[in-house]
Amino acid sequence: MTKKILIVDDEPNILTALEYLLQRSGYDVFLAQDGAAALQQVELHLPDLVLLDVMMPLKSGYDVCQRIRARAGWRHIKIIMLSAKGREAEVSKGLSLGADLYVTKPWSNKDLVAKIEQLLESAPKPDGT
Amino acid sequence: MNVSLKFSLWLTVFFSGIVATVAVISIAIAAGLPEEDYRVLLRIIEGQVPMLGLVAVLLLFACAGVLGWLFRNYITAVRSLAEQTRIVFASNPEHRVLSSGGSDLVELAAAINRLAEAFRRLQIELETRAGASNARLEEERNRLAALMSELSEGVLMCNVDGRILLYNEQAKALFGAAAQAPGARQGLVGLGRSVFALLDRDQVAHALDKLQFSLDQGVGFPDTRFITNAVTGALIKVRMAPFLSAVGRIAGMVLTLEDVTELLDLEGQRRSLLQTFAAGVRAPMASLRAAAENLTSFPEMNEARRVQFIEIVAAESRQVCAIINDALSEYADALKASLSLEDMRTADLLNVARRRIEAVLGLPCSVEEASVDIWIKVDSFALVEALVYLAGCLREDYGVRSIGLRAAINGRFAELDLVWTGAIVANDALSLWELQPMQIGTQQTPLTLKDVLDRHGGEVWVQSHKISQTAWFRLLLPLGAPAAATPRRSLLSEGRPEYYDFDLFRYADTVQGLAERRLVDLNYTVFDTETTGLEPSAGDEIISLGAVRIVNARLLKHEIFEQLVNPQRPINMDASRIHGIEAQALLGQPTIAEVLPQFQRFCEDTVLIAHNAAFDMRFLEMKEAATGIRFAQPVLDTLLLSSIVHTSQEGHDLDAVAERLGVSVIGRHTALGDALVTGEIFLRLLPLLAEHGISTLGQALVASRKTYLARLQY
Numbered sequence: 001m002t003k004k005i006l007i008v009d010d011e012p013n014i015l016t017a018l019e020y021l022l023q024r025s026g027y028d029v030f031l032a033q034d035g036a037a038a039l040q041q042v043e044l045h046l047p048d049l050v051l052l053d054v055m056m057p058l059k060s061g062y063d064v065c066q067r068i069r070a071r072a073g074w075r076h077i078k079i080i081m082l083s084a085k086g087r088e089a090e091v092s093k094g095l096s097l098g099a100d101l102y103v104t105k106p107w108s109n110k111d112l113v114a115k116i117e118q119l120l121e122s123a124p125k126p127d128g129t
Numbered sequence: 130m131n132v133s134l135k136f137s138l139w140l141t142v143f144f145s146g147i148v149a150t151v152a153v154i155s156i157a158i159a160a161g162l163p164e165e166d167y168r169v170l171l172r173i174i175e176g177q178v179p180m181l182g183l184v185a186v187l188l189l190f191a192c193a194g195v196l197g198w199l200f201r202n203y204i205t206a207v208r209s210l211a212e213q214t215r216i217v218f219a220s221n222p223e224h225r226v227l228s229s230g231g232s233d234l235v236e237l238a239a240a241i242n243r244l245a246e247a248f249r250r251l252q253i254e255l256e257t258r259a260g261a262s263n264a265r266l267e268e269e270r271n272r273l274a275a276l277m278s279e280l281s282e283g284v285l286m287c288n289v290d291g292r293i294l295l296y297n298e299q300a301k302a303l304f305g306a307a308a309q310a311p312g313a314r315q316g317l318v319g320l321g322r323s324v325f326a327l328l329d330r331d332q333v334a335h336a337l338d339k340l341q342f343s344l345d346q347g348v349g350f351p352d353t354r355f356i357t358n359a360v361t362g363a364l365i366k367v368r369m370a371p372f373l374s375a376v377g378r379i380a381g382m383v384l385t386l387e388d389v390t391e392l393l394d395l396e397g398q399r400r401s402l403l404q405t406f407a408a409g410v411r412a413p414m415a416s417l418r419a420a421a422e423n424l425t426s427f428p429e430m431n432e433a434r435r436v437q438f439i440e441i442v443a444a445e446s447r448q449v450c451a452i453i454n455d456a457l458s459e460y461a462d463a464l465k466a467s468l469s470l471e472d473m474r475t476a477d478l479l480n481v482a483r484r485r486i487e488a489v490l491g492l493p494c495s496v497e498e499a500s501v502d503i504w505i506k507v508d509s510f511a512l513v514e515a516l517v518y519l520a521g522c523l524r525e526d527y528g529v530r531s532i533g534l535r536a537a538i539n540g541r542f543a544e545l546d547l548v549w550t551g552a553i554v555a556n557d558a559l560s561l562w563e564l565q566p567m568q569i570g571t572q573q574t575p576l577t578l579k580d581v582l583d584r585h586g587g588e589v590w591v592q593s594h595k596i597s598q599t600a601w602f603r604l605l606l607p608l609g610a611p612a613a614a615t616p617r618r619s620l621l622s623e624g625r626p627e628y629y630d631f632d633l634f635r636y637a638d639t640v641q642g643l644a645e646r647r648l649v650d651l652n653y654t655v656f657d658t659e660t661t662g663l664e665p666s667a668g669d670e671i672i673s674l675g676a677v678r679i680v681n682a683r684l685l686k687h688e689i690f691e692q693l694v695n696p697q698r699p700i701n702m703d704a705s706r707i708h709g710i711e712a713q714a715l716l717g718q719p720t721i722a723e724v725l726p727q728f729q730r731f732c733e734d735t736v737l738i739a740h741n742a743a744f745d746m747r748f749l750e751m752k753e754a755a756t757g758i759r760f761a762q763p764v765l766d767t768l769l770l771s772s773i774v775h776t777s778q779e780g781h782d783l784d785a786v787a788e789r790l791g792v793s794v795i796g797r798h799t800a801l802g803d804a805l806v807t808g809e810i811f812l813r814l815l816p817l818l819a820e821h822g823i824s825t826l827g828q829a830l831v832a833s834r835k836t837y838l839a840r841l842q843y
Contacts, residue, residue: 062590
């Protein structure tokens with residue numbers, strides 16, 4: 001079955017580029033431009049993986065990450081946080097709040113796809129909720 | 130004069146006097162006899178020669194007996210009384226005289242003791258009055274000491290000769306660590322020591338010239354700054370200001386010191402980072418921009434050209450990414466938090482925060498002890514205010530009634546948690562609080578929580594645990610390094626360390642032979658050793674060296690040297706029983722060849738003092754050939770000095786002398802403990818020596834040489 005990926009970023013150019021890249025890599029892709037929309041999309045599509053930008057207006061990526069991890073039926077979802085800052089404390093905060101990976105912008109498309117594949121291969125089955 | 134010699138002289142005179150008197154009377158009687166009777170008398174005498182000899186011997190014994198009794202009860206006893214009286218009035222007012230002499234002397238001793246009691250009462254009364262008037266002075270001294278110890282910079286105050294009059298713990302730490310470095314030639318910070326052993330003489334002299342010039346130009350409060358390279362390579366920023374004598378001349382200088390090695394290093398890194406960006410990014414960005422603008426400006430370009438420009442865009446953007454990533458990872462340290470942060474133990478920080486939360490907000494607050502010491506790099510004031518602010522927000526907006534604080538380690542970070550129960554706080558609320566100026570009680574600061582966290586390179590978030598219904602704000606802060614250990618206080622007196630002595634002002638470095646210098650004016654190193662046994666010539670070795678300095682007739686209990694030494698041989702059981710040091714404790718300690726150079730630096734420009742110095746010096750001399758370290762300075766021995774002033778007292782071992790002079794003994798049979806006792810003894814011997822006309826080093830050395838105990842050899 002085709003894996004589902006949700007991309008969350010307030011920067012439209014990034015969304016466009018990543019959408020194209022991941023569709024060409026064989027995934028079902030959904031998009032959200034802020035934290036609230038991201039949670040709605042998760043509710044709607046239950047993706048296998050979320051690419052989550054940290055710095056967004058209103059609801060930050062950390063907040064979305066915490067919400068996903070707080071809900072029992074969503075805990076299997078893999079989360080990769082994307083950030084332009086990449087200070088050590090921010091990386092540590094992201095991982096402490098439940099992210100599986102923290103990727104600093106700019107990234108290499110090839111490396112990003114490899115990391116997504118690796119994470120999804122190791123993903124356990126959803127718990128059926 | 131020696132008592133035995135005096136006794137022999139008296140006996141000779143007394144006995145000769147009796148014999149001479151009898152002889153003269155006999156000759157006078159014989160001269161008046163008729164010839165016949167004179168011959169008869171001679172015959173009788175010749176027949177009685179053995180008897181007369183016997184009578185003479187008996188007479189000699191009788192004389193010795195009488196004189197011995199007289200000496201014991203009057204001559205020696207009077208001398209002993211005089212010495213004991215001098216102890217009472219010069220060194221130990223609690224001492225009471227005892228007389229083993231005749232009843233008249235026992236009565237005299239009682240009278241002296243009554244006088245001593247009266248003297249002591251008078252002295253206590255005077256001390257009480259002096260104490261009251263000194264209390265204010267003491268308060269001022271403590272304020273100065275407190276001020277000095279609270280400063281983050283090192284402070285040195287020197288007279289014009291560069292002799293250190295005052296220093297603080299920070300200055301000592303700044304140079305102290307350097308002096309510990311193996312092979313370092315760095316001097317030590319200490320009262321009366323030369324500042325030129327620490328800082329370059331020419332630079333200090335040049336700065337003094339500049340200050341004098343400014344003063345001559347009428348500048349009111351001149352100062353000058355320079356950066357100097359300490360011998361170990363540390364860069365030290367020095368700010369130097371003069372202080373003036375009553376006649377307006379420079380009497381000395383105050384130097385504030387700051388280690389700027391790290392600061393300059395980071396500044397250099399930041400500059401390099403900017404240069405790397407400026408030089409590295411410009412070229413690929415130029416190609417990128419030119420290619421992109423070509424693509425947008427000339428949509429009609431042929432396919433081959435279009436593909437060429439797209440490849441340029443791809444290649445150059447990869448190049449820019451690589452430059453940015455490489456530079457950021459190479460200079461990661463340079464981008465870390467501000468340097469004004471200090472290393473602090475989280476337990477201390479949380480306890481300060483607890484007190485502030487309770488005082489400002491009236492909220493009960495507890496601190497959970499961490500199992501290990503956690504050090505963080507913080508602006509403690511700002512961070513405590515941030516914790517109080519968060520606690521205040523919780524109380525105001527969520528009605529939280531009590532707060533807990535705890536700390537833990539997470540990788541290269543410390544987690545500080547502000548914990549409460551009940552209320553669930555949304556991330557949105559925290560985001561809002563992060564950006565508002567912090568309100569502490571009724572005071573508003575211009576800083577936001579985000580400002581404080583950014584300054585620390587830290588993060589904050591809220592977490593909760595549903596089952597226990599607890600929630601916490603977690604502040605993630607970079608770990609720091611343990612601050613320099615505070616000096617040891619064992620064996621040392623209560624109260625603030627005395628790191629200053631303005632009496633040193635009056636000393637100028639005059640060229641004067643040491644022998645003529647007054648004992649009270651000299652600087653001393655009082656030392657003691659513990660050893661594997663008592664026979665240096667049979668291979669026994671030093672296992673512990675302890676020393677303390679005397680400057681300006683004050684024992685500087687905070688300028689000490691204490692070092693265990695690996696003797697590389699077993700310890701004699703008897704010796705081990707005395708000093709309690711076992712071989713196990715010496716494993717991993719430096720050898721004597723490593724310790725002696727450090728000790729030599731500690732002793733520089735001082736006279737050595739030890740109790741039974743011949744013993745300790747012998748051990749040091751035995752190492753001379755192997756280490757090339759020679760202690761050539763004069764040595765005074767408190768055992769000999771004691772026997773000079775107390776010829777009639779029995780026992781000159783350390784315990785006996787200490788008891789006689791009223792020195793309390795703490796830490797006996799540790800090298801440092803014994804050195805401290807010896808130092809106290811020496812200071813109490815000084816007035817007694819002066820009473821014997823011994824006030825210069827030369828006189829003390831000559832008198833020591835004369836005393837018979839000087840013949841002890843090891």
